[in-house]
Structure formats: C-alpha cells, structure tokens
Amino acid sequence: MKVFFNFKDAAKHSRTGGFFISYRNVLFPFWWNLTESREWTLFTPGRFDRAKPVPAFQRSSYATSMDQNVVSMFDPMLFMNKDISLGWYVGNRSHHYAEWLAILVERMVSQMKIEASNIVIFASSGGGIPAIRIGTKVGGINIYCSNIQVDARSYYRKTFKKMIEVAYPGMDESEVSNAFSANLTCIDWDGDFKLTYAQNLWDAFHLDNHFKPYRDEYNASKGRRDVQFIVYSDEQSGHGVLSREIELEIIKALHAGRDVTKILPAGRILQESDSF
Numbered sequence: 001m002k003v004f005f006n007f008k009d010a011a012k013h014s015r016t017g018g019f020f021i022s023y024r025n026v027l028f029p030f031w032w033n034l035t036e037s038r039e040w041t042l043f044t045p046g047r048f049d050r051a052k053p054v055p056a057f058q059r060s061s062y063a064t065s066m067d068q069n070v071v072s073m074f075d076p077m078l079f080m081n082k083d084i085s086l087g088w089y090v091g092n093r094s095h096h097y098a099e100w101l102a103i104l105v106e107r108m109v110s111q112m113k114i115e116a117s118n119i120v121i122f123a124s125s126g127g128g129i130p131a132i133r134i135g136t137k138v139g140g141i142n143i144y145c146s147n148i149q150v151d152a153r154s155y156y157r158k159t160f161k162k163m164i165e166v167a168y169p170g171m172d173e174s175e176v177s178n179a180f181s182a183n184l185t186c187i188d189w190d191g192d193f194k195l196t197y198a199q200n201l202w203d204a205f206h207l208d209n210h211f212k213p214y215r216d217e218y219n220a221s222k223g224r225r226d227v228q229f230i231v232y233s234d235e236q237s238g239h240g241v242l243s244r245e246i247e248l249e250i251i252k253a254l255h256a257g258r259d260v261t262k263i264l265p266a267g268r269i270l271q272e273s274d275s276f
Contacts, residue, residue: 001017001018001019001020001022001029001055002014002019002020003019003021003022003027004019004020004021004022005022006021006070006107006111007021007107007108007111007112008111008112010030010032011034011070014213015032015034016032016033016034016063017031017032018030018031018055018057019031019142021104023100024095024100026076026095026097026100027076027079028073028076028100028101028104029055029057029073029074029076030071030072030074031057031060031071031072031073032069032071032072033060033069033070034069035067035068035069035090037067037068037069038118038165039067039068039069039118039119039120039255040068040069040070040071040073040114040118040119040120041062041066041068041069041070041119041120041121041122041251042071042072042073042105042119042120042121042122042131042134043057043058043059043060043062043070043071043072043073043121043122043123043127043256044073044111044121044122044123044128044130044131044134045057045058045072045073045074045075045126045127045129045130045150046058046086046123046124046125046126046127047086047125047126048074048075048078048085048086049085050082050083050084050085054074054078054079054157055078056074057072057073057074057075058072058127059071059072059122059247062240062244062247062248062251065239065244065248066248066251068120068251068255072106072183073101075087075088075089075097075130076097077086077089077090077091077163077166077167080166080167081166083162084159084162084163084166085100085159085202086126086155086159086163087126087163087166087167088126088129088130088149088152088163088184089101089129089130089133090152090163090167090180090183090184091167091168091183092167092168093168093180096183097179098129098130098133098183099133099137101130101133101134102130102133102134102136102137102138102232103137105134105137105138106137107140108222113255114276115140116138116139116140116141117140117141117142118192118255119138119141119142120143120144120251120254120255121135121141121142121143121144121150122144122247122250122254123143123144123145123146123148123149124145124146124147124241125146125147125148125149125239126148126149127145127148128134128148128149128150128186129148129149129150129152129185129186131143131145131148131228132145132150132189132193132195133185133186133189134190135189135193135195135225136190136191136193138193138276139191139192139193140192140193141193141194141207142193142194142196142250143193143194143195143196143252144195144196144198144254144260145195145196145197145198146198146199146200146241147164147198147199147200147203147206147239148197148206148210148241149206149210150185150186150187150210150211150213150214151184151185151186151187151209151210151213152184152185153173153177153185154182154209154210154213155209157209160173161173164176168180187213187217188221189225190221190223190224190225191224191225192201192224192225193225193226194225194226194227194228195225195226195227195228196227196228196230196254196260197211197214197215197227197228197229198230198231198232198260198264198267199211199229199231199232200231200232200233200234200237200238200239201231201232201233201236202233202234202237202238203238203239203276205239206239211229215229215270219272228268228269229269229270230260230261230267230268230270231267231268231270231276232261232263232264232265232266232268233265233266234264234265234266242264242265244262246264249263250263250264
C-alpha cells in the first residue's frame with residue numbers, strides 16, 4: 001500500500017485498492033473503488049478479527065455489487081497493539097483519531113468535489129462512533145447505523161479495558177473516563193447530519209446500553225441532527241450483521257431516499273412517545 005498526503009494524489013495512482021493518507025504523522029488506511037457515479041458509500045469499521053492481517057477493509061467486497069463510489073476505512077488504533085480488536089478511533093492522550101478521520105473525510109469531499117448529500121455512511125457495531133464524528137464535520141451527510149456502540153465505556157469491560165491500556169497507558173478506567181469522556185461517547189455529538197439508527201430487538205445488550213440511552217438523550221436535547229429510530233426483529237443475526245443482500249438493498253434505498261423499514265425483518269419506525 002502506498003502513502004499519500006491527499007486524496008487527489010491517491011486517485012491519480014489508483015482508482016481501486018488500498019492506500020494510506022498521512023495526517024499529523026499518523027497513517028490512516030483507506031480502500032476505495034472509484035466509478036463515474038455521483039454517489040458515494042463509506043464504510044466505517046467495526047470489531048476486527050485479529051487472526052487476520054492488518055489493515056483489512058470491511059465490506060469492501062460489496063463494491064463489486066454496487067454502482068456507487070465505495071470507500072472503506074480501517075482504524076489505525078489497531079496498529080498500536082496486536083491484541084486489541086476494537087478502538088473506536090479514540091486515539092491517545094494527545095490526539096482524537098475520530099476527529100482526525102472526520103477532517104480527512106471533509107478533505108476528501110472537497111478534493112474529490114463530492115456533494116455531501118450524495119454520501120451515505122454505513123456503520124455497524126464499533127463503526128458508529130467514527131461515522132457520527134464524520135457527520136459532525138461534514139454537513140448534509142446521511143448516516144445509517146445498526147446495533148452500534150455509542151459509548152465505549154458501555155461496551156464489554158474486558159474489551160474496553162484492553163483498549164484503554166493501549167490508548168492511555170498508566171491511567172485507570174476512572175481517570176480515562178474523567179479526562180477523555182468527550183472522545184469515548186458520541187451520545188451528544190451534534191451536527192447537520194441525518195442519522196438512521198436501526199437496532200435489533202434480539203440484541204438486548206446494545207438495545208439497553210446504547211440504543212435506549214442515545215434515544216433518550218436525543219429526545220431530551222434534539223439539536224441540529226435529524227435522527228430516525230428503527231427497531232427490527234431477527235433472532236438469527238442478533239448483534240451480527242444481516243445478509244449481504246439485505247445490506248446492499250438498504251444502501252440502495254438510502255441513496256434513493258426510500259424508507260428502509262420494509263427491508264428490515266419486522267422493521268418499524270419509533271415515534272418519540274413509543275415504548276418497546
């Protein structure tokens with residue numbers, strides 16, 4: 001993989017494949033497949049299987065079945081230690097990688113002359129925090145999140161503890177939470193973005209610890225973000241992903257401005273007063 005300092009140079013080198021963008025001495029891995037379409041689909045990374053070599057780009061294989069430009073990203077946090085499988089782009093004591101990723105996507109939008117309204121970010125699980133951070137920086141973007149974590153501290157303690165040992169060495173969980181709370185949760189991040197937040201009712205852990213708190217905070221504060229909350233019911237997938245065919249259909253519907261609830265198993269939109 002080659003290293004570039006901007007996306008225009010990367011596009012001159014290759015319209016398909018992986019590359020690094022160097023930003024403030026950190027290498028951010030990207031993969032893309034460029035087409036003649038005006039539409040762009042961006043994939044932010046979830047939990048990664050450390051039995052595989054890094055970097056690897058989740059859902060990049062979808063590009064062969066898509067007409068849009070496709071971009072998949074990989075978290076440079078996972079270069080720091082071979083044992084962490086999820087980093088949420090938290091960075092370290094000095095740098096917030098999710099903020100830097102958002103800056104890089106903002107630059108890509110400018111350099112590649114992309115209309116933000118033509119972008120769909122698709123995220124699941126650990127990809128929600130970086131996706132929403134991009135939304136705070138790139139106005140008018142459309143985000144789809146499924147079964148995501150909205151606060152790293154509310155994820156499984158073993159995984160979170162291992163991550164902070166790498167990102168914030170010498171600090172305990174309480175110290176990290178007090179000093180870097182703003183980097184660990186996206187629950188109150190606001191911006192000019194549209195978010196479709198889907199949650200499987202068979203994923204009780206994320207329903208109770210992430211979906212409900214985010215919805216409660218949103219209903220209490222609103223702000224500029226426009227969030228649609230959807231629940232669906234699929235016992236087989238649980239926290240896992242739905243089929244490739246369903247996810248591709250969701251992406252197609254989002255680009256067309258169509259409702260995705262009928263694509264999801266027993267999907268329904270939650271109104272502010274709805275309970276479940």
